[in-house]
Amino acid sequence: MTITFEKHTLANGLDVLLHVDPSCPIVAVNLWYHVGSKNERPGHTGFAHLFEHLMFEGSEHYDRGYFQPLQNAGASLNGSTNADRTNYWEVVPDGALDLALWMESDRMGYLLPALTEAKFSNQRDVVLNERRQNYENRPYGLAPMAMLAALFPPDHPYHWTTIGETADLHAVRLDEVQAFFRRYYHPANASIALAGDIDPDRALALVRDYFEPIPAGPRVDPVRVAASLDGETRLLLEDRVELPRLYVAWLTPAMFAEGDADLDLAADVLANGRASRLYKRLVFDERVATDVSATQNSREIGGFMQIAATAAPGHTLAEIDAAIGDEVARLADRGPSPDEIDRGRVQAESQFMFRLQTVGGFGGKSDQLNAYNVFLDDPAYFDRDLERYHRVTAASLAAAVRTHLPPSRRVVLSIVPRGRAELAVPHSTTADVS
C-alpha cells in the first residue's frame, strides 16, 4: 500500500498534490503554509498561531466569516499551528470542491483588505482564552513552557510554545500581523493537496484558476539554529495538582534524521502501552506511578524525547527518576529483545496502514502528502518512511539510546502540588514561567 499522487508546481511556486481515492464521495483540501512558531522572534511569540485564527475571519470577497459558506456546503474544516507549519483543511462533499478552492484562494490572495482592528483584537481575546483553558487552568499545563525553555536556548525558536507568551500577545500590533502575512502567506511558501473523489485533470485546472493569479511573495529562508545541552538542569514548578509528576527530556535528532525512528521505537519499548518496560515496572509491579508515557517529539530542525510519569501517593519523584534512569541505561546497554523489535515493526506497519483510511483532516492522506512534500520535498516518502522503522535493529536502537539519551545531558522537571516543593527531585530550582 502507498499513496499514489501527481505533483505539479505552478508558476507562482505553489505545489499541488493530487491523490485519487473514489471510495467515499468526498474531497479533502489540505493547505500547508511553511510557517510556524519557529519563524517567530523572542518578544513576538504566538504570532503564527494568532494568525491562524485571523484566517477564519473573512477575506476581501467574502467577509462574513470563513465557516458559514463551507458549513452550508456540508464541509468539515479546521486548522492548526505548530512550531514548523500551519495547516488548513476542508473535507467537502463532491460538488463543493470549487467552493473550498474559492475560499482558500481568497484568503491566500486577499486577506489583508478585510483584516480590521476589531477582528484582530477579538481574536487576540479568543487566543488569550485558549491559553487560559489549555495551559494556565489545566493541571500540569505549564509543563511545556518550562520544558521547552530549558531544552532550547533563548535564541532558538523552539524555546517558546506555539501559543506564545501572554505579554507578547498583549503587545502585538495589527501592522506586525500584516507584515507577517505578506512574508509567509503566499503561494511560494505553500503546498496544497487534494485527495479523494476527484478527476485529477479537472482538479488541477481548478487549482490553477483559483491560485495561479496570486503572486509569489518573498523567498522564505530556512531557519537554522542548533541546540545542545551541556549538563543536567533540574527544575520545579508548583501547580494546582493532586499528584506530583516528573518530566525527563533530552535533545534528540530532527524529524526523519538518523536516529529518529530508533528513538520513536525506543519510546514505545520504554513507556508506551502496558507491554512497555517502564509501565510494567512503575505502574504494574512496583506501583510507584499511576501512569507513564514517552514521546520522541521530532520537529523540523531538532527534536526532544520526553518521558513523563505521575507519582502514586506516598511515592517520590526521585524514586521514579531513578527507575527511568535504570531502564534507559539498560536499554542502552543491552538493547531491546527480539520480541520488542518485532512488536515495534508490526505496530509501525499497522499505524501506517490505519492512516491510509482517511483522505482528509489532521493526519489523513492529504495531510501526509503535504508533510512529506513540505519537509522533504518528496511526497512519495510514505514507503520510505515506513522502511525507516523496518530498518531499526536491536543494535541501532541501543546505539541511538546511548548517543541521545545520556544521563549527563538532560532536563528534569518536577511539577508538584502548591506548597510541596520538597516533593520535587532534589536540587531543583523553580522554573520561571507564566
Place this chain on the structure above:
Amino acid sequence: MTVDRSRLPELGRVAPFAFPAIEKSVLPGGLAVWTVRHAVVPVVTFALLVRRGAADDPPGQEGLAALTADMLDEGSGDLTAIEMHEALARIGAQFDTDIGSDGLALTLTSLARFADRGVTLLADMAARPRLAEDDFSRVRQLRLHRLSQLRDLPGAVAERVFVRLLYGDQPYGHTPIGNEPALSALTVDDVRAFHARAIVPARATLVAVGDCDHASVERMAGAAFAGWRGEAGGGEAPDAPLPRPARLNVVARAGAPQSELRIGHVAAERDTPDYHALVAANMVLGGQFVSRINLNLRQAKGYTYGARTGFDFRRRPGPFALQASVHTAATASAIEESLAEIAAIRGPRPITAEELATGVATLTRGYARNFETAEQIARAALQIALYDLPDDYFAEFVPRVERITPADAMAAAARHLDPDRLVTLVVGDLDAIAPDLGRLGLGDPVLIPSEGF
C-alpha cells in the same frame, strides 16, 4: 476560466449516501454477529457492544461497571495482564475500552491478516477475563488516583457535579468512574458478579467491518466466543425521583483564570420522535462553530475559546447542556447571554430558514465522511445495536433531517428546553465572580463542595 470573485461558486449535487448493508446472525450462545463489508484498506475492526453501562451500577456501587470494563484486558486464561497486552502489541492492534451510561464497548482494529487472532483476543477479554484479586486491587487503586486527579480538572469537576445536580440518585446521576466511597468499598467479587450477570452474550453484539464475508466472520467469532453463556435476566428497579436543584450553583476554585460553565436540564431520550428536529435545532443553537452561542460568546464577545450545546440522547432522557470555559471576569455576562440564547431559540428569536439550512447542510451534505474508516462504520453499527435503531437508520438520516422545517425545530426546542428549569453550574473563582452573580436573578448561588463527588 477567470474566477468570478463577486459571488461564491454554485454547489454541485451531493451523491445520495448509502450505508453499507449489515449481515446479521446469532451464535448459539446468544451473541449477535454483524458484518459490514468495507474493502478499502486491508484493515479490520471488531467492536463488541454490551448493553450494560454505568447506569447499571447498583446504588452505593457507583463505578462498578466501569471498573469491570477496565478489568477485562487484565489477562485471560494462560495470559497474564502484561502478556495480554504483549499479544495485542504483537499484532499491532489498536484496542480501546469505552464505557457510557447505557453500554460498554471493546474495539479492536488490526491489519486484516491478524483478524482471527484479534477476534480471539477480544473474546478472551470479554468472555473469559481472569478478574484476579491482585490485578483488581491495582486497577481500583489507579481509578482512585484518577478520581483525585479529576479534582484538578475544571471540566471534569463540572461534569461530575452537573449530572449529580440533574439526576441525584437516579442511574444517570454519576459519571462512569463513580465516587471515592463506592470505589473504595468494591471488591473483586463484586466485579466477578457484575461480569457474570451483565457481560453476557444475550446482551452483546459483535460487529466486524473490513474486507471479510459474513460466513468467515461467523466462523471466527463462533470459535472465539465458544462456550460464552449467560442470560439477560432481571428487571429494572424503579427510579428515585428527580431532584429539584437550585438555579445557580458554584464549585469554588480560588484564583481560577476561567470559569467552567454548565447550563442545562434533563431533556430527551434517544427514541424521542423529536430526535431529528432537536439535532437540527441544536445545530443552530450551539452545535457547530457558526451556532448562535459560539458566534455570540466567542466571536462577538471574546469571552471564550469556544462554547457549545448538545443533547446527550440516551436510552432514558439524557441531559441537555451548554458548556464553555469563559474568562473569569466575563462569567456573569456569559451566563446571561447563554440563558438568553437558550430561551430565544424556542420562538422569541425565530430560527430563520437560512440558519436552519446551514445546520441541516452541515448534518447532511457531508454525511458520508462519517463512514470513511472501518472503525467509524463499526461504531455507527454499534449505535444501531445500542438503541435498537432500524437498519436503514443511517440511510434515512439525511432525508429525515432535510424534511425538518424551522417551525419543527422551534417546536421541538420549545417542547424539550425549559428556561425556567435550566440549572447553572460554575466552577470558578467565587470571590471574583460573586459580586456579579446577583444581577442574574437566579437566587443566591448554592455552594457545592468539590469533595464527595
